[in-house]
Amino acid sequence: MRALVVGIGNPLRGDDGLGPHVIERLREEGIGCLSREGVDRLRADETACLHQEDVDVGVDLLACHQLTLELAEPASRVGLVIFVDASADTTPGIVTCRRVPPLDAESAGATSHHCSPELILSCAELLYGHRPAGWLVSVGAASFEPGATLSLAARGAVAAVLKRCRGLLRASEVPPLRSVYLS
Amino acid sequence: MGQRIVLDPVTRVEGHAKITLYLNDAGEVADARFHVTQIRGFEKLVEGRPFDEMPALMARICGICPVSHLVASAKACDALMAVVIPETAANLRRVLNLAQLVQSHALSFFHLSSPDLLLGMDGEPAQRSIFQLMETHPGLARDGIRLRQIGQQIIEWLAGKRIHPSWVVPGGVATPLDAERRDRMLALLPEAIEIVNRTLTWYRESLVRFEAEIRTFASFPSLFLGLVGPDGALEHYDGTLRITDAEGRIVADELDPASYADFIGEAVEPWSYLKFPYYRPLGYPAGIYRVGPLARLNLAGRCGTPRADEAWTELTAGESRPLLSSFHYHGARLVEVLHGLERIEAILRDPDILDLRVRARAGPNRLEGVGVAEAPRGTLMHHYRIDENGLMTWVNLIIATGHNNLAMNRGILQVARHFVRGDHITEGALNRVEACIRAFDPCLSCSTHAVGQMPLRIELVGPDGAVLDQIARR
Numbered sequence: 248m249r250a251l252v253v254g255i256g257n258p259l260r261g262d263d264g265l266g267p268h269v270i271e272r273l274r275e276e277g278i279g280c281l282s283r284e285g286v287d288r289l290r291a292d293e294t295a296c297l298h299q300e301d302v303d304v305g306v307d308l309l310a311c312h313q314l315t316l317e318l319a320e321p322a323s324r325v326g327l328v329i330f331v332d333a334s335a336d337t338t339p340g341i342v343t344c345r346r347v348p349p350l351d352a353e354s355a356g357a358t359s360h361h362c363s364p365e366l367i368l369s370c371a372e373l374l375y376g377h378r379p380a381g382w383l384v385s386v387g388a389a390s391f392e393p394g395a396t397l398s399l400a401a402r403g404a405v406a407a408v409l410k411r412c413r414g415l416l417r418a419s420e421v422p423p424l425r426s427v428y429l430s
Numbered sequence: 431m432g433q434r435i436v437l438d439p440v441t442r443v444e445g446h447a448k449i450t451l452y453l454n455d456a457g458e459v460a461d462a463r464f465h466v467t468q469i470r471g472f473e474k475l476v477e478g479r480p481f482d483e484m485p486a487l488m489a490r491i492c493g494i495c496p497v498s499h500l501v502a503s504a505k506a507c508d509a510l511m512a513v514v515i516p517e518t519a520a521n522l523r524r525v526l527n528l529a530q531l532v533q534s535h536a537l538s539f540f541h542l543s544s545p546d547l548l549l550g551m552d553g554e555p556a557q558r559s560i561f562q563l564m565e566t567h568p569g570l571a572r573d574g575i576r577l578r579q580i581g582q583q584i585i586e587w588l589a590g591k592r593i594h595p596s597w598v599v600p601g602g603v604a605t606p607l608d609a610e611r612r613d614r615m616l617a618l619l620p621e622a623i624e625i626v627n628r629t630l631t632w633y634r635e636s637l638v639r640f641e642a643e644i645r646t647f648a649s650f651p652s653l654f655l656g657l658v659g660p661d662g663a664l665e666h667y668d669g670t671l672r673i674t675d676a677e678g679r680i681v682a683d684e685l686d687p688a689s690y691a692d693f694i695g696e697a698v699e700p701w702s703y704l705k706f707p708y709y710r711p712l713g714y715p716a717g718i719y720r721v722g723p724l725a726r727l728n729l730a731g732r733c734g735t736p737r738a739d740e741a742w743t744e745l746t747a748g749e750s751r752p753l754l755s756s757f758h759y760h761g762a763r764l765v766e767v768l769h770g771l772e773r774i775e776a777i778l779r780d781p782d783i784l785d786l787r788v789r790a791r792a793g794p795n796r797l798e799g800v801g802v803a804e805a806p807r808g809t810l811m812h813h814y815r816i817d818e819n820g821l822m823t824w825v826n827l828i829i830a831t832g833h834n835n836l837a838m839n840r841g842i843l844q845v846a847r848h849f850v851r852g853d854h855i856t857e858g859a860l861n862r863v864e865a866c867i868r869a870f871d872p873c874l875s876c877s878t879h880a881v882g883q884m885p886l887r888i889e890l891v892g893p894d895g896a897v898l899d900q901i902a903r904r
Binding site: 350 | 541560561564565568572578579582593
C-alpha cells in the first residue's frame with residue numbers, strides 16, 4: 248500500500264508554514280521519494296521509464312498552500328492520506344490527531360480556500376472510485392502574521408507531529424522507508 | 431426610492447463583493463449596484479521599489495491569474511529597458527499565458543458556473559454545489575478538474591511552479607525550454623482538446639434551457655475592446671487594440687496599447703473600490719465597453735486556429751453577430767480554451783522554441799513604460815513610471831475585470847428587473863443576479879473562489895427600516 252502525506256499552508260505566514268515544514272523534515276529523514284513531477288509521470292503512464300528519484304518506497308510527500316480538488320485523483324491512488332496543518336482553533340502548540348470522517352453533505356459547499364480533507368477524500372471516492380483512510384494532524388498556531396519563521400509553540404510541536412506521522416505510516420503497513428534521492 | 435435588497439457576499443466569484451438592489455414604491459427594481467468591497471493598494475505599495483522587481487510583486491495581486499500580471503508587468507519593464515526581447519522568449523511567454531487561460535477558464539466554467547448550467551438556477555442551494563455536481567455529473571466534474579490540472583501542469587513545467595512563478599522576467603524569461611519538457615506538454619494536449627470538445631457538445635445542447643437568461647444577462651448594446659493580431663485574428667500576448675460596436679463595426683483600430691490613456695478614462699464612484707473605465711470619446715458612462723472572451727471573439731471575428739474557428743461557428747449558428755448577451759461568455763470561454771490549446775501546440779512544434787537565447791539584458795532606458803496583455807478575463811494594462819535610478823514612482827493598473835465594471839452594473843440591473851419582485855425574494859431570482867456576475871468571471875483579486883456557497887443573508891428593508899423579508903444560506 249502507498250501513502251500520501253500532505254503539508255498544508257503558506258510558508259510565508261508564520262505558523263501556517265508548519266505543514267510544509269513537516270514535509271521538509273520528513274524528506275530530510277528519508278521518508279518519501281516522489282516529487283510532484285514524479286507523481287504526475289507515474290500517473291500519466293505507469294510503465295513510463297522511471298528515474299532514480301521516482302522509485303516507489305511507499306510514501307509520497309506534498310507541500311501545498313491549500314487543498315484543491317486536483318488532489319482527489321492522487322489521493323485515490325493511495326491507501327492512506329495524512330494531512331498536516333496548523334489550526335487557529337486549538338491552543339498554540341497542542342497537537343491533535345483525528346480521522347477524516349465522510350463528508351457531511353450539508354457542509355459540502357466549502358470554498359476552495361477551505362477545500363477540506365473531508366471533501367478531498369470524498370471526491371476521491373466519488374470521482375475516482377477509491378476512498379483512502381485519512382488522518383488530520385493539526386497543531387495549534389500562535390500566529391499567522393507575515394514571516395517565514397515558526398513560533399516557539401509551533402516549533403516545539405514539530406517532533407510530536409513527526410512521531411505521529413511515523414506512527415500512522417507504520418500502522419498502515421506502508422512498505423519500509425528508506426533514503427532516496429529527492430528532487 | 432422605497433426598499434433595498436442586499437446580496438452580501440456574492441458567491442462563486444473570485445474576491446469580495448456585494449450587490450444592492452433598490453426597489454421603488456411599486457416594488458420594482460429601480461437601480462442596482464455592484465460594490466467591490468476590498469482594496470489591495472498595489473499601485474501605492476510598489477512605489478520606491480526597483481522596477482525589475484515588479485513582475486514578481488505584481489504576480490502577488492492574484493492567485494488565479496498571476497501569470498497575466500507577470501506578463502503585462504514584464505512587458506512594461508521591457509518598455510522601460512527599451513528592448514525587443516528574443517522571439518523565443520515572446521513565444522514562451524505566449525505559451526505560459528495561454529496555459530493560464532486554459533486553467534482559469536476551466537476553473538470558471540466547471541467549478542464556478544457549471545452548477546448553475548447543469549443543476550438549474552432555481553434549485554435549493556444545497557443542490558447547486560460542486561459536490562452535488564460530482565454526484566450527478568461525475569464525468570464532467572473529472573473533466574473540469576483534469577482540464578485545469580493540465581493548464582497548471584504546463585505552467586509548472588515551464589515556470590517552475592503553478593502559483594506566483596518567477597520565470598517571466600524583464601527582457602524575456604529566466605531559462606530556456608528543453609525538449610523533454612516540451613514533449614511532455616505536447617503529450618497532454620490531445621486529452622485536453624477531447625475534454626473541451628465533449629464539453630462544447632453538452633453546452634450547445636443546454637442552451638435551449640436558458641432562453642430567458644440569455645435575453646436578460648447583461649444583454650445590451652455596448653462597445654467591445656481587446657487585442658488583435660496583425661491579421662485581425664484572436665491575440666492574447668501582443669498586437670494592437672481594437673474597439674468595435676454592437677453592430678460589429680470597427681470604431682477604432684490598430685491602437686497602440688501604450689497610448690491607452692488617450693482613449694480610456696477611469697471614473698470613480700464612492701460606493702465601490704473598483705474603478706469604472708470608459709471609452710473617452712463617448713464620455714462616462716456612455717462609453718461603456720466589455721472585454722474578455724466574448725468581447726475578444728466578437729471583435730476579432732475569428733480565432734485563427736481551425737478547431738476553435740469551427741467551434742465558434744457552430745456555437746453561434748443561427749445567432750446574429752456580434753453576440754450581445756453576456757451569457758455567451760460561457761461558450762466563448764470554451765472556444766478560447768480550444769484556441770489556446772491549438773496555439774500552444776503550434777508554438778511548441780516550432781523547433782525554435784528550444785532556442786537558448788531567451789533574455790535581453792539592459793538597465794532602465796526610459797522613464798515610462800506600458801505593458802498590455804489579454805488576461806483570461808480581459809485586457810490587462812500595467813503602466814509604470816520610474817526615476818533615473820530605476821525606482822518606481824508611479825503605477826496605474828487597469829485590471830481586466832475593471833473594464834467590465836460598468837457592464838456588470840448594468841447587467842445586474844437588467845437581470846434583477848426581470849427576475850426580482852420586491853414583495854417576495856426567491857432563491858432562484860437572487861441566484862440569477864449572482865449568475866449574471868459570474869458570467870463575466872470577475873477576478874476581484876483572489877480572496878475567495880467558492881466552489882459551493884458561502885453563508886449569505888439577504889434582507890428586504892422597508893422605508894421605515896423594518897425588515898420585511900429575509901432569506902439566509904447557512
